[in-house]
Structure formats: structure tokens, C-alpha cells
Amino acid sequence: MNCSACSPDLAIPSAGYLIIDSATGESDTLPYKSEHHLASLLEECNKRADVQHLRAALTEDPGLPTAYSSFSYVFERVVSKETVDIIMEGDFSSFFQPIIQMESGQIFGYESLLRHAQPAFTPYKLFDTAIKTGLQSVLDRRARELAIIARSKSVKRGIKSFINFIPSSIYNPAHCLQHTFRMVKQYRVSPEDLIFEVVETEKINDIDHLKSILDTYRANGMKVALDDMGSGYSTYEVLEHLKPDFVKIDRSFISDCHNDSEKQSFLKNVQALAQDLSITVLGEGIETAEEFTFLQSIGIALGQGYYIGKPAPEPASGHLLFA
Structure with a gap:
């Protein structure tokens, strides 16, 4: 089973040859003198009308057998090299955003959020680049590791941790998740305090594969959550099929919900089905x-957002004081 987390990184010679191979079998061999020169060549090739059908390879000797990849893969690896280097070796930490019980204001848990020491490398930029360069498994696994380690140091037993994961980063749940389960044991984290949350950074096409991932987490004593209910793949039918322990309402339905009758109807329907x-x-x-008060009035159990608390390097404690 090929997993990009276990695959070797694309070798990018500091000087060499860029070989472009088209669907018609025509091939161009373009010498380059530096990585900057290589990036310029790739930018120029990216303007071609047939770019979607191109393959590319990098080599120091065009006379030797060459391993091709899709052009888009090589392009992203080179032009986004700084971000790729951050993904592979960056100084990351796991922040905590509080999740509270709506009725009491008491802390229920925290969402673990990956952050980099340089604010310019936002989570969106990092995960977007990781997906385009086939490194989502690397970054996703790193985020899970840091979340477990940070929790073991700062969060007491009984308080939950919501930890995100990208389904496409897990090819074979029984194999790919073993590292995570070993980390849980190593850092003596109680499995029942962990809630692994599907995030929609990409379209989910294989619901049965997703179900096998969720079942693997549950078989190891953990709970699961679906993100973005009402957006993309998170529909009523999927909710009934997967039966997660938790479901998060897409924030587009939360914004100004106290003034929008359509959003209110949707929220009430989700609440009734989930119940x-x-x-x-x-x-x-x-x-x-106002948003908080409306959600509380229709019986939504848990809440999260800037009104409650922003992500922080240390977890908030006790009862939250709202802004």
C-alpha cells in the first residue's frame, strides 16, 4: 500500500535538466542552472494549453532512465519549495480553541489547531500546498502527533480533544493509524478523551472508506466527529449512514442565524435528526x-468560536467569560 508519508521526497537537483513529456509522446529536455531558473522554466511551461496532460521529470543526467510524475506535482513541489520545506521540517505547535457546553458555559474540550512559528504560513496555505504536493499524510500525521503531545502536557483527563484529520491521508486505516495509536499509549492519553474530526479540505468521494476510518478509531476507544454539516459531503444522508458521535454545523449557517429564518430551519432540522x-x-x-443565544435556545449542546475563545498556545480553563 503506497502511502505518501512513507514515500521518498522528490529529488530536486540544484542544476540539471527538466524533461517535459506530452500526451503525444513528444519530449522537451530543458537545461537549468539553478532552482530559480528551474522555477522560471516551470512557470513558462505552465502556460501551455495541454498542461493537464504533461508529465515532468528532473534529472542531473538526461541519458539515464528517468522517473516521471505529473507536471502539476513537479510544478507545485518546485514553485512552492519554501512551503514544502516548512511542511517537512517546520517549527510547528498545537494551539487550543475552547469548546463549551452551551447551557453552563463550562469547558467541554478543545479543538487542536496546527500553527507555525511564522504567521505567514497559515494552516490553509500549509494544507493546500500539502495536498497539491502529495504531502498531506506528512502534515496530517504531524498535526495529530503534536495535538496528542500538547494534550498530554496541558489538558486534564475528562476534558475532550478534537483532533482534525484528512481522510485521503489515510490509505489503509489498520496500517496508517497505528502510529497515532502508539502515540496515545506512549503519552498516556485516555482514548475516550479523543475525538477525531473529519475536515473537508477536499471532496470526499468514498464514503465507505471514510466509514472504515471512523470504525477504526472507534475500535480503539476513541470517538469521531463530522465537520461542516450542511456543506459539501456532510448531508443528512451521510449523517445517517456514518452516525458520528459529534457533528459540527458549518459556520455559514451560524453567521447571523438569529436573523435568518432559512438558517434557523436548517439548524432545527439538524438538531432534531441528531437527537x-x-x-x-x-x-x-x-x-x-445573538448567535450564541439563538443556538442555546434551540438546544445546541456545544459551542465554539471567537465569541467564546480564540485559539491559544495554552488551554483556557474553568468557565468562559464571553466578550
Whole structure:
């Protein structure tokens, strides 16, 4: 089973040859003198009308057998090299964003969020580049590791940790998740305090594969959550099929919900369905007192957002004081 987390990195010679191979079998061999020169050549090739059908290879000797990759893969690896280097070797940490019980204001848990020492490398930029360069498994696994380590140092037993994961980074759940399960044991984290959350950084096409991932987490004593309910793949049908322990409402339905009857209807329907399926609902992206009050009034159990608390390097404790 090929896993990009276990695959060797693309070798980028500081000087050499860029070989472009088209769908018609025509090939161009372009010498380059530096990585900057290589990036310029790739930028120029990226303007070609047939770019989607191109293959590319990098080599120091065009006379030797060459391993081709898709052009887009080589392009992203080179032009985004600084970000790729950060993904492979960057100084990351795991921040905590509080999640509270809506009725009492008491801390229920924290979402673990990956952060880099340089703010310019935002989580979106990092994960977007990771997906384009086939490194999502590397970054996703790193985020899980840091979340478990940070939790072991700062969060007491009984308080939950929501840890994100990208389904496409897990090819074979029984194999790919063993490292995570070993980390949980190594750092003496209670499995029942961990909630692994599917994030929609990409389209989910294989629901059965996703179900096998969720079942693997559950078989190891952990709980699971679906993110972005109401957006993309998170539909009523998927909710019924997967029956996660938690579901997060997409923030687009939270924003200004107290003034929008369509959003209110959607939120009430999700709450009713989740209650029937014994799923706990979490409203995320809560930014105002009015949004909070409406969600609380219809029985949404958990809340998260800047109104409650921003991500921070240390977990908030006790009862949250709202802005």
C-alpha cells in the first residue's frame, strides 16, 4: 500500500535538466542552472494549453532512465519549495480553541489547531500546498502527533480533544493509524478523551472508506466527529449512514442565524435528526452574543468560536467569560 508519508521526497537537483513529456509522446529536455531558473522554466511551461496532460521529470543526467510524475506535482513541489520545506521540517505547535457546553458555559474540550512559528504560513496555505504536493499524510500525521503531545502536557483527563484529520491521508486505516495509536499509549492519553474530526479540505468521494476510518478509531476507544454539516459531503444522508458521535454545523449557517429564518430551519432540522441518532451537535464559528443565544435556545449542546475563545498556545480553563 503506497502511502505518501512513507514515500521518498522528490529529488530536486540544484542544476540539471527538466524533461517535459506530452500526451503525444513528444519530449522537451530543458537545461537549468539553478532552482530559480528551474522555477522560471516551470512557470513558462505552465502556460501551455495541454498542461493537464504533461508529465515532468528532473534529472542531473538526461541519458539515464528517468522517473516521471505529473507536471502539476513537479510544478507545485518546485514553485512552492519554501512551503514544502516548512511542511517537512517546520517549527510547528498545537494551539487550543475552547469548546463549551452551551447551557453552563463550562469547558467541554478543545479543538487542536496546527500553527507555525511564522504567521505567514497559515494552516490553509500549509494544507493546500500539502495536498497539491502529495504531502498531506506528512502534515496530517504531524498535526495529530503534536495535538496528542500538547494534550498530554496541558489538558486534564475528562476534558475532550478534537483532533482534525484528512481522510485521503489515510490509505489503509489498520496500517496508517497505528502510529497515532502508539502515540496515545506512549503519552498516556485516555482514548475516550479523543475525538477525531473529519475536515473537508477536499471532496470526499468514498464514503465507505471514510466509514472504515471512523470504525477504526472507534475500535480503539476513541470517538469521531463530522465537520461542516450542511456543506459539501456532510448531508443528512451521510449523517445517517456514518452516525458520528459529534457533528459540527458549518459556520455559514451560524453567521447571523438569529436573523435568518432559512438558517434557523436548517439548524432545527439538524438538531432534531441528531437527537434521533444520538449525535451531539456543535455550533462552530460563533462570533456574537445573538448567535450564541439563538443556538442555546434551540438546544445546541456545544459551542465554539471567537465569541467564546480564540485559539491559544495554552488551554483556557474553568468557565468562559464571553466578550
